[in-house]
Amino acid sequence: MKAVVYRRHGGPEVLTPVERAVSEPGPGEVRVRIVVSAVNPTDWKARSGFRAEPGAEVPETVPHQDGAGVVDATGPGVTGFSPGDRVWTILAGTHRPSSGTAQEYTVLPAEKLVRLPDAVGFDEGAGFGIPALTAHRALTVAEDGPARLASGALSGRTVLVSGGAGAVGNAAIQLGRWAGATIVATVSSEEKAALARAAGAHHVLRYPDPDLAARIREIAPDGVDLVVEVAAGVNARLDTEVLRPRGTVAVYGDDRGTGTVSLDFGTNLWANARYQFLVLYTVGEDKLRAGAEDVNAAFAEGALRIGPDHGVPVHRFALADTAKAHIASEEGVTGKVLIDVTPA
Numbered sequence: 001m002k003a004v005v006y007r008r009h010g011g012p013e014v015l016t017p018v019e020r021a022v023s024e025p026g027p028g029e030v031r032v033r034i035v036v037s038a039v040n041p042t043d044w045k046a047r048s049g050f051r052a053e054p055g056a057e058v059p060e061t062v063p064h065q066d067g068a069g070v071v072d073a074t075g076p077g078v079t080g081f082s083p084g085d086r087v088w089t090i091l092a093g094t095h096r097p098s099s100g101t102a103q104e105y106t107v108l109p110a111e112k113l114v115r116l117p118d119a120v121g122f123d124e125g126a127g128f129g130i131p132a133l134t135a136h137r138a139l140t141v142a143e144d145g146p147a148r149l150a151s152g153a154l155s156g157r158t159v160l161v162s163g164g165a166g167a168v169g170n171a172a173i174q175l176g177r178w179a180g181a182t183i184v185a186t187v188s189s190e191e192k193a194a195l196a197r198a199a200g201a202h203h204v205l206r207y208p209d210p211d212l213a214a215r216i217r218e219i220a221p222d223g224v225d226l227v228v229e230v231a232a233g234v235n236a237r238l239d240t241e242v243l244r245p246r247g248t249v250a251v252y253g254d255d256r257g258t259g260t261v262s263l264d265f266g267t268n269l270w271a272n273a274r275y276q277f278l279v280l281y282t283v284g285e286d287k288l289r290a291g292a293e294d295v296n297a298a299f300a301e302g303a304l305r306i307g308p309d310h311g312v313p314v315h316r317f318a319l320a321d322t323a324k325a326h327i328a329s330e331e332g333v334t335g336k337v338l339i340d341v342t343p344a
Contacts, residue, residue, distance in 0.1 A: 003103030009049030012323040025075035067101025068125030088125030135171035136291035138250035155180035165192035178303035199311030233257030
């Protein structure tokens with residue numbers, strides 16, 4: 001079968017198309033024919049090695065956590081899936097180095113797969129894995145908020161989504177809107193403002209703007225209930241200025257930041273503010289599964305969709321062009337980078 005691998009850390013040039021043997025699923029495992037693979041920043045950061053030495057050798061690794069496809073075979077003891085089932089993956093590449101989705105077939109534990117609802121495309125299944133699960137976690141960490149999402153679960157709440165045209169920002173807007181929240185999104189350009197509106201944001205504001213806090217307060221005089229934050233350091237002061245007492249800032253990124261977040265102690269103290277940092281890799285299997293179930297409910301109700309009409313332009317690549325796909329993601333292309341692996 002065709003696959004893309006890397007054997008050392010480095011730039012996109014380390015990604016190499018190869019032929020690999022198709023593995024048999026073991027006990028509790030499922031083999032999936034991947035139709036669409038998706039690129040997330042975590043994929044090219046892992047490939048580059050984060051803080052590892054450039055060129056450091058690693059076990060042969062197939063990149064990409066997110067993908068969608070069709071069950072091809074099941075191992076002993078698997079009862080929840082059958083050949084022909086349409087599925088999407090949860091953090092596929094964390095199972096073992098060879099289990100990423102940039103290949104025609106991958107073998108995963110059954111618990112890393114989720115059925116794709118009828119009438120939902122493979123693009124959605126692949127494109128909303130990490131972004132939607134991250135957004136779900138961000139929307140469910142408030143002390144007095146819901147632990148699960150459903151239609152109306154956030155009714156009466158105001159959510160500020162930082163970076164509303166990004167992948168997680170888009171998923172937070174779509175899921176938050178479905179759950180009944182009033183969504184305020186911030187973006188950096190008119191092009192991105194149009195995408196945030198297409199996703200369903202009720203209010204879209206531009207930054208940089210010295211009066212941004214005042215504009216948010218005009219929409220939410222008592223403060224916002226929850227902030228979904230992609231730029232923790234840069235927006236620390238803004239978040240403090242617009243958060244209601246006992247509100248929550250759900251932090252998943254530090255875009256344009258330094259890696260250090262400075263908070264005003266007194267203001268946050270008297271506001272009883274809560275800061276919840278989050279990353280999917282250590283959040284726990286129970287939270288991942290709950291998020292996947294709720295994302296599937298949003299899928300089934302037509303509340304979570306990919307494409308420019310929903311604020312998510314799609315950029316498609318062939319499997320052999322995975323390096324080009326990584327370059328597009330690293331250069332910050334707006335929208336979702338998808339790789340067509342096998343025919344649907």
